[in-house]
Amino acid sequence: MTDDTIRRVLDAHGKLRVPASGLDADADLYAAGMSSHASVNVMLALEDAFEVEFPDELLTKQTFCTIAAISAAIGTLAAVPA
Amino acid sequence: MTDILETGLTPLEEARHGFRRELLDAGLLIASASAGVYGRSATFEAVLTGLDRVLTELTAPLNATALRFPPVYPRADFELTDYIASFPDLSGVVSSFEGGDREHRELLAAREAGERWDGYLTPADVVLTNAICHPLYATLRGRMPAGGGVYDILGWGFRHEPSADPMRMQSFRMHEFVYVGEPDAAQEYRDTWLDKAVDALSGLGLPVTPVAANDPFFGRAGRMLVSEQLRDNLKVELTVPMYGDLHEGTAIASANCQRDHLTAAFGIRTAGGEVAHGACLAFGMERTVLALLRVHGLDVNDWPLDVRARLAL
Numbered sequence: 001m002t003d004d005t006i007r008r009v010l011d012a013h014g015k016l017r018v019p020a021s022g023l024d025a026d027a028d029l030y031a032a033g034m035s036s037h038a039s040v041n042v043m044l045a046l047e048d049a050f051e052v053e054f055p056d057e058l059l060t061k062q063t064f065c066t067i068a069a070i071s072a073a074i075g076t077l078a079a080v081p082a
Numbered sequence: 083m084t085d086i087l088e089t090g091l092t093p094l095e096e097a098r099h100g101f102r103r104e105l106l107d108a109g110l111l112i113a114s115a116s117a118g119v120y121g122r123s124a125t126f127e128a129v130l131t132g133l134d135r136v137l138t139e140l141t142a143p144l145n146a147t148a149l150r151f152p153p154v155y156p157r158a159d160f161e162l163t164d165y166i167a168s169f170p171d172l173s174g175v176v177s178s179f180e181g182g183d184r185e186h187r188e189l190l191a192a193r194e195a196g197e198r199w200d201g202y203l204t205p206a207d208v209v210l211t212n213a214i215c216h217p218l219y220a221t222l223r224g225r226m227p228a229g230g231g232v233y234d235i236l237g238w239g240f241r242h243e244p245s246a247d248p249m250r251m252q253s254f255r256m257h258e259f260v261y262v263g264e265p266d267a268a269q270e271y272r273d274t275w276l277d278k279a280v281d282a283l284s285g286l287g288l289p290v291t292p293v294a295a296n297d298p299f300f301g302r303a304g305r306m307l308v309s310e311q312l313r314d315n316l317k318v319e320l321t322v323p324m325y326g327d328l329h330e331g332t333a334i335a336s337a338n339c340q341r342d343h344l345t346a347a348f349g350i351r352t353a354g355g356e357v358a359h360g361a362c363l364a365f366g367m368e369r370t371v372l373a374l375l376r377v378h379g380l381d382v383n384d385w386p387l388d389v390r391a392r393l394a395l
Contacts, residue, residue: 035346036310037164040303059305061313 005049006070010034013041025068030061039064046070052077097325098247101376105248108380117244118252122368125382129371132393133286134236134257137365140282141259141275146234151217153238153253154208159220162347165212168299168307172241174210177203210240214256215362219344222262228353230263232271236367248372249324249332255367260360262345264352268359269339275363276318276337283335287389288322288373291331295319316341322373334369338362 007020010029014020017033034042042064047053052074054063063073091099105111112121122130154176160166166173179189181202189202211217214237222231235258243250261271276292283290295317296308311317316339321331340360344350350358374393378385382395 036307036343037167040167040306043306044303054302056302056305059302060309061306064306 002050002071002074003067006046006067006074009042009045009049010067013045014038020067023067025071026066029065029067034064036061046074050074050077094325094328095246097328098245098249101324101372102246102248104380105372105375110375110380111248116252117246118250120248120251126371128395129374129382129393130255130367132395133365133367133370133374135394136282136286136392137257138234140278141234141363144232144234144259146232146259148234148236149218149221151211151214151235151237153211153240155211155217155220157205157207157209159216159348160209162220163213163216163344164347165216168297168304169212169241171300172212172243172298174212174240174242176206176208176210178206180204211237212239212241214239215258215260215360215364216344218260219262219348219350219360222345222350223348225351225353225355226263226358230261230267230352230358233260233262234258235260249369251368254369256364257367258362258364260362262350262358262360264354265341265356265359268341268361272318272337272339272361272363276320279320279335279337279363279365283320283370286374286392287377287386288334288370289377290320290322290334292318293321293331293333295333295336314339322377324373324376332369332373333366334373335363335365338364 003025010016010020014029014034015038016023016029023029023032039061043054043059054073054077058073062069064070106113110123110126112123114120157175177200179186179202185202189199192202193199214235218233218235236255238253239256240253242252244252259275261268280290280292294312294315296311297317299305299307318337319333320335321333323329323331338361340362342357342359345358345360352358378389382390385395
């Protein structure tokens with residue numbers, strides 16, 4: 001459920017070279033074509049989709065480097081189902 | 083002239099105002115109604131010209147291609163730089179009037195009534211150049227020659243950050259030496275020329291310190307970009323203590339790895355077909371002149387003989 005929403009956000013904002021549905025949860029999103037600036041848009045769209053706000057300490061490249069990492073980060077925040 | 087900028091100041095702000103006042107009193111800078119927008123005296127320009135010759139001699143081994151661009155460049159290229167995403171607060175876009183007589187009459191009526199007339203203007207297809215290497219990247223679309231290219235860019239930059247600190251001007255000159263080519267060579271270029279810049283500026287009596295730095299990316303979105311820039315040590319600034327212990331020092335030059343940020347956006351590839359990387363050595367011309375004035379004094383006739391000789395003063 002969470003991962004599906006993350007993939008949807010990635011398809012809309014990640015500027016990936018391939019559909020996010022074809023990526024493993026631990027595939028490197030930056031290697032798949034996501035730029036730093038695209039990751040910013042992904043971050044903002046994730047906040048909207050999950051109604052969460054990433055705290056400053058999570059605003060790093062590592063937080064958004066894989067679907068699994070994003071999922072884990074969102075899991076630590078307010079558990080609002082998308 | 084009463085200075086509207088001087089009210090309720092911290093010690094650091096007082097020091098900045100004091101330096102600004104000294105520069106104005108000495109006639110080196112000429113104030114305008116806008117903070118951070120100054121005229122320059124002949125003496126100020128003589129130091130800047132001398133500094134520029136020092137930098138040109140320093141970088142002669144690069145055999146850089148010298149290019150000069152005007153202080154505006156196309157909005158379409160500005161879009162590709164992502165500048166408006168990273169630094170909306172520093173941007174400056176040009177607007178002009180594209181209406182007819184009727185709209186002009188409305189504008190004049192609004193102006194006569196003391197209202198804002200900006201709304202009658204339309205964004206033009208140019209923006210103010212914020213980073214003087216951006217117009218260069220727009221000219222390099224396609225494949226670079228084997229070994230990449232090195233470019234010598236001197237021009238005016240604009241940053242919308244009005245300040246009483248003379249070190250923070252809104253309109254200023256940069257001299258940049260830009261490498262575009264192989265990723266490994268870009269990193270090596272940055273590191274090599276950072277060291278040479280330290281030596282050259284130290285040779286002018288400037289106590290420069292290399293400091294890992296980040297650009298002032300805007301807002302929460304900017305925090306992510308800052309964390310990456312710092313973690314990967316992409317930007318190193320050469321700072322000079324301008325205000326004693328009140329401040330950790332102000333950057334007068336920087337050496338940066340842009341990686342593929344601009345090259346990917348502008349479609350610039352290496353001879354081998356990979357996305358090229360960019361790196362640059364950038365000198366803030368006014369800031370370096372001001373650092374020289376701070377360190378050696380406001381009367382250039384009293385500067386150390388070797389520094390005067392180097393700057394041909």
